[in-house]
């Protein structure tokens with residue numbers, strides 16, 4: 066298999082003196098097997114300085130940093146079993162150390178197996194001490210359900226062809242991506258079978274998990290209107306790639322060789338586009354210009370903005386469409402210049418040479434604003450279960466009667482999308498990913514373009530759900546009718562995993578928000594958190610029910626988020642008990658914090674929010690404000706807390722800003738924040754209380770309404 070462990074690559078009963086010695090030992094195993102150049106061991110040590118690779122429950126996954134991937138000769142893993150444990154992160158000891166040498170995204174499969182093992186503590190305990198190396202080999206060989214044979218036995222589709230794989234290195238990432246490229250051009254479903262294992266030919270991870278080596282007998286089969294064409298094209302691609310694969314085989318290659326031959330260094334991941342590519346650069350500039358334009362429009366429209374500032378905003382906006390400037394920057398992008406340099410030089414040139422340029426100072430200031438927007442690392446928001454929110458305003462909701470609506474609005478929604486929109490309105494770069502139903506995707510795509518959000522959503526069959534929000538103006542209550550989701554298959558989940566793995570390399574934060582759709586297992590967020598932490602990215606989590614419980618099981622670990630935001634009811638669900646007083650809420654939040662979640666934020670509706678950190682417990686009390694809709698207030702709270710921290714605000718200041726964003730959001734229907742100046746004005750009215758000793762004397766809080 067692509068990443069299978071062999072007995073020779075597992076060392077039992079090791080007792081390294083410290084973490085450094087443990088990494089050296091596991092690197093030596095990988096080097097002896099010919100998987101890495103020994104210098105990759107230094108890269109594995111360097112990675113620990115950037116981000117700890119401790120997963121949880123005594124499992125660590127040391128691996129090198131991406132820039133050193135050329136030192137990986139062949140993808141592989143090695144295991145060091147340390148029964149007594151070795152200090153790895155803080156007080157945590159690693160007892161099962163999985164060294165990973167991966168050229169592309171194959172480590173995702175290992176992580177998936179490990180995160181499943183983490184949920185089976187009894188089995189893990191045995192692996193820490195077993196004297197049988199085969200037990201360890203078998204544990205890491207277990208396949209994800211996605212790769213398992215379908216119920217009723219392994220079946221081929223009716224249109225099929227048999228091939229014998231003649232690639233000297235077997236089916237590895239490079240040819241597999243060629244197969245996927247061809248398979249995706251067809252509507253037909255395409256399967257590749259290797260013995261009892263079945264893979265989807267449109268999924269690289271799935272193909273790699275077949276572990277097809279030189280000489281493997283494979284059956285390629287298809288079903289659908291263009292099945293015959295698809296099989297013919299796939300077989301042609303398989304044959305064409307054979308020439309390149311053979312050409313890359315080292316001199317003296319013998320088909321029966323037990324170790325696979327070394328591959329040439331990977332030339333970077335195909336999914337990581339170069340910022341110098343004119344198309345990619347043009348898109349990045351367009352998104353940055355959109356965000357700046359929206360920022361200027363919102364500030365100009367705010368009642369808090371004085372007339373002189375409004376004029377400046379309007380003049381700066383005019384430059385966003387100033388043709389001489391846009392022509393200059395386009396020419397520079399087409400010549401291959403990096404987008405930030407191209408923009409800066411085009412602004413400089415326009416300010417210097419263009420006598421028509423009306424206000425040089427405004428142009429320079431706008432230039433600076435756009436440059437900053439281009440340089441920001443994006444926050445990545447993940448919305449697995451988005452929704453079109455249909456918000457219906459009613460003077461007073463009467464169940465069982467005809468209700469005449471005063472107003473209605475349809476908006477792209479879903480928790481992560483709301484967070485993304487608020488962050489972008491706050492002036493931050495944002496990438497949106499998650500799943501989107503292909504049949505009504507247009508409304509979301511327009512929204513993302515309009516707001517300058519980088520759209521990396523994964524398409525799935527069917528429609529994104531519609532959620533109905535009934536706003537009772539008299540009672541100041543919102544009633545939610547959330548409809549069932551689309552179904553997400555294993556391929557789409559793996560596509561999202563790969564997308565996130567790529568995005569994590571350049572993300573400021575990853576925000577996992579909302580419920581999970583049908584087909585996605587409750588442990589999905591936990592797995593993604595581990596994947597993100599392996600790349601050193603902070604994760605914020607806002608979900609409910611089983612997904613929340615599965616994400617928060619276990620103790621201090623890289624599989625727990627940095628920040629979690631339950632509302633009171635969600636915290637009660639997690640705790641399994643009612644939390645009637647504020648002291649009860651604080652105690653439950655502290656339990657979570659003590660498990661290793663640095664920031665636990667509990668939203669309490671009109672009673673504001675609690676922020677529980679190791680050094681303090683704070684409550685923020687919002688001012689009384691006119692209420693448009695409470696939909697998305699929790700999302701604005703999450704966005705505000707992340708935005709504040711990215712601005713360098715912490716403690717009281719961060720919580721004040723977060724609650725100000727949530728309060729400001731109440732006035733707006735749909736995913737948006739009011740202008741910065743409005744948020745500043747509300748922030749000044751938010752009261753922060755320190756809760757030193759949670760006790761029953763603290764004023765009780767009442768249950769929040771959803």
Ligand SMILES: Nc1ncnc2c1ncn2[C@@H]1O[C@H](COP(=O)(O)OP(=O)(O)O)[C@@H](O)[C@H]1O
Nearest residue numbers: 632668669670671673674687698699702724727
């Ligand atoms: N009626 C309200 N009055 C004032 N602030 C509110 C009100 N409802 C919500 N908020 C603000 O929005 C935040 C999130 O709202 P909440 O309803 O608790 O979260 P969620 O939407 O996740 O259930 C609160 O922490 C609070 O700051």
Ligand SMILES: O=P(O)(O)OC[C@H]1O[C@](O)(COP(=O)(O)O)[C@@H](O)[C@@H]1O
Nearest residue numbers: 478479480532579580697698699700
């Ligand atoms: O992801 P879930 O829990 O199904 O909720 C989705 C709903 O939550 C919202 O994101 C609103 O969230 P909040 O009111 O909790 O901030 C709506 O846009 C959407 O309809």
